[in-house]
Amino acid sequence: MENLIVVYQALPFLLQGIITTLGLVLSALALGFIIGVPLSVGQVYGSPWTKKFIGLYVWFFRGLPILVLLFLFYYGLFNMIGLNLSAFMAAVLVLGLRSSAYQAQIFRGSIQSLGQGQLLAAQSLGMSKGMAIWNIILPQALRMSIPGWSNEYPAMLTESAVTYAIGVMEVLTRGNFIASRTYRPMPIYLTCAIIFILLSYTGMKILHILEEKVRIPGFEE
Amino acid sequence: MKRENELILQVKDIHKSFGGKEVLKGVSFDVYKGETKVVIGPSGTGKSTLLRCINQLTFPDKGTVWLRDQEVTHHNLKEINRFRQKIGMVFQDFNLFDHLNAIRNVEIALIKVKGLKKMEAREKAMQELKRVGLSRQSLLYPAQLSGGQKQRVSIARALAMDPEVMLFDEPTSALDPELIGEVLGVMQKLAREGMTMIVVTHEMGFARSVADEIIFLERGKLLESGPPEKLFQNPEFERTRKFLFKLTELYGDINGYRR
Numbered sequence: 223m224e225n226l227i228v229v230y231q232a233l234p235f236l237l238q239g240i241i242t243t244l245g246l247v248l249s250a251l252a253l254g255f256i257i258g259v260p261l262s263v264g265q266v267y268g269s270p271w272t273k274k275f276i277g278l279y280v281w282f283f284r285g286l287p288i289l290v291l292l293f294l295f296y297y298g299l300f301n302m303i304g305l306n307l308s309a310f311m312a313a314v315l316v317l318g319l320r321s322s323a324y325q326a327q328i329f330r331g332s333i334q335s336l337g338q339g340q341l342l343a344a345q346s347l348g349m350s351k352g353m354a355i356w357n358i359i360l361p362q363a364l365r366m367s368i369p370g371w372s373n374e375y376p377a378m379l380t381e382s383a384v385t386y387a388i389g390v391m392e393v394l395t396r397g398n399f400i401a402s403r404t405y406r407p408m409p410i411y412l413t414c415a416i417i418f419i420l421l422s423y424t425g426m427k428i429l430h431i432l433e434e435k436v437r438i439p440g441f442e443e
Numbered sequence: 444m445k446r447e448n449e450l451i452l453q454v455k456d457i458h459k460s461f462g463g464k465e466v467l468k469g470v471s472f473d474v475y476k477g478e479t480k481v482v483i484g485p486s487g488t489g490k491s492t493l494l495r496c497i498n499q500l501t502f503p504d505k506g507t508v509w510l511r512d513q514e515v516t517h518h519n520l521k522e523i524n525r526f527r528q529k530i531g532m533v534f535q536d537f538n539l540f541d542h543l544n545a546i547r548n549v550e551i552a553l554i555k556v557k558g559l560k561k562m563e564a565r566e567k568a569m570q571e572l573k574r575v576g577l578s579r580q581s582l583l584y585p586a587q588l589s590g591g592q593k594q595r596v597s598i599a600r601a602l603a604m605d606p607e608v609m610l611f612d613e614p615t616s617a618l619d620p621e622l623i624g625e626v627l628g629v630m631q632k633l634a635r636e637g638m639t640m641i642v643v644t645h646e647m648g649f650a651r652s653v654a655d656e657i658i659f660l661e662r663g664k665l666l667e668s669g670p671p672e673k674l675f676q677n678p679e680f681e682r683t684r685k686f687l688f689k690l691t692e693l694y695g696d697i698n699g700y701r702r
């Protein structure tokens with residue numbers, strides 16, 4: 223009973239964290255998408271040097287633990303170049319850049335699975351390569367990427383809790399704060415877990431609906 | 444022969460190597476308005492490469508291509524895109540845009556490349572689909588069409604740009620036998636309507652009934668060319684006779700597309 227009261231009292235404070243958590247996750251995913259798409263195009267169609275550079279970028283952001291990246295950028299790089307970012311903004315930037323590396327690989331796989339034929343056909347009609355990629359390749363590659371991309375959302379959601387380490391006021395940071403005050407870790411962390419599960423479930427549902435909505439007729443399962 | 448007509452396309456001494464292997468070793472020929480040229484030859488002799496060198500999907504190492512009095516080769520990419528609009532191409536495996544239905548496949552280049560308004564483009568696209576006998580399938584997606592229908596959509600897509608010459612790269616090779624006729628029928632109709640065409644194919648029935656000239660390509664060189672009657676009955680080289688005999692045996696004969 224006492225546990226319930228603790229949770230009840232903590233709930234408004236925890237729920238405010240949802241805004242931060244979702245804001246962080248959605249912004250980082252969006253940033254990752256905006257950077258990831260051109261990266262994937264460059265990785266497939268770019269010059270050898272472009273490919274090499276992108277390969278290095280991907281290797282860097284996929285090769286380091288998130289915590290290392292967060293500390294490196296937030297306490298290190300951003301300070302060094304005099305970029306005075308809030309913990310939240312820094313987290314968005316780091317998680318977003320990291321996600322772009324992963325997302326680029328998802329999109330690259332889809333682009334490559336399309337093959338060269340449609341690109342050649344588009345060019346044979348007088349489209350420039352860029353025009354063909356934009357109008358023909360990407361609309362299909364992005365659709366095909368949705369199932370794979372759906373992994374990015376729960377992955378990002380669970381990873382977002384790590385930003386606790388630089389003090390972003392997301393769900394876990396708030397939970398931790400209350401747990402250490404009330405000495406009741408179990409109910410509080412359980413509540414945090416339920417919040418994460420619900421966020422994850424809702425997001426996946428929405429992505430699934432999106433996948434159905436943009437399905438190309440004739441491609442049945 | 445349609446030699447009295449104006450010269451539309453000139454292919455001059457085209458060379459192309461891939462990874463040190465010379466696929467085309469200097470191929471030249473002229474195409475006149477309204478002419479149908481059929482290119483035949485064993486696989487690996489560079490027939491597809493030759494077509495791609497014409498519309499610059501592959502850049503030849505040496506040699507030139509002329510569309511009327513303008514050189515297609517050695518231009519910047521922008522110019523090449525302009526030339527490609529005038530050179531239609533139909534591929535062996537259709538290469539339809541899978542995320543667009545039939546009519547949008549046909550109209551997208553009209554809108555994006557030619558800058559037509561949506562309504563104009565739709566009207567033109569519908570016209571072209573009708574021309575290949577697919578007005579009723581206009582809203583179907585590629586995955587909902589048969590192979591023959593897909594190829595006809597791709598022909599309509601190329602025709603919509605009002606090309607001066609059409610290139611066909613083995614347009615029936617990926618089709619089930621019973622679907623080949625409908626595609627050849629459309630091509631035959633185009634030839635009758637006076638479209639200038641270069642067709643790479645093994646369909647000898649089509650070559651016999653439609654071609655003004657057959658070009659026999661072997662090992663990257665033009666071995667022999669001439670009107671079908673001459674090549675079938677009285678070829679210069681024994682090699683040509685043997686190859687044509689083989690093709691006819693395999694793919695069809697004089698009286699129809701199929702045995």
